[in-house]
Amino acid sequence: MHLEDIKSVIQNNFLSNVYVTGILLPSERDNELAEFVPYRSYLFFEFGDQLVKVEAIEQYSKISIALTPTFNVRVEVEDVIPTKSNISDIIFDNSLIDNKVSKIEMFNMQVNSNEIICDTLRLSITNNTNKQELFLDPQFFGINIGGSGVEELWRYNLPEGYKSISTIIEL
DSSP: OOHHHHHHHHHTSOEEEEEEEEEEEOOSSTTSOOEEEEEEEEEEEEETTEEEEEEEETTTTEEEEEEESSOOOOOOSTTOEEEEEEOHHHHSSOTTSOOEEEEEEEESOEEOSSOEEESEEEEEEEOSSOEEEEEEEEETTEEEEESHHHHHHHHHTOOTTOOOOEEEEEO
């Protein structure tokens, strides 16, 4: 897989859904709900019938971006159910309309044979009514995803002397 493969999937499809995977812990009492525990190390972006996996790697200091055929869930605990949750309604300003990624910005991008690695990622999304930016920052507890506030927090916590090289892909 190359940068061009990922770029083609994103360019030729709408961003229809964003998923987080995790596990479902059964309730210990009959009258309580089971608990969904997300693995924030992974996010899956659905473009048409293709999945793009975004994973926090290198001790949560970088992001890996790769195409994947299925949802990957590692279950390391017994008596739990692997699950996924569609978080599009939480992430998108409007999840009911066609959201198109119009620009990708990666900081300190490296292209490997099967993935793209970067420090952080910004997606510019356009639709019929507005524009939205999603900023993804790998952190100790997993990927933090949001708007300009997430980017401001990332910039505030940068070590002194950090040098970032921005790579922008217009779609």
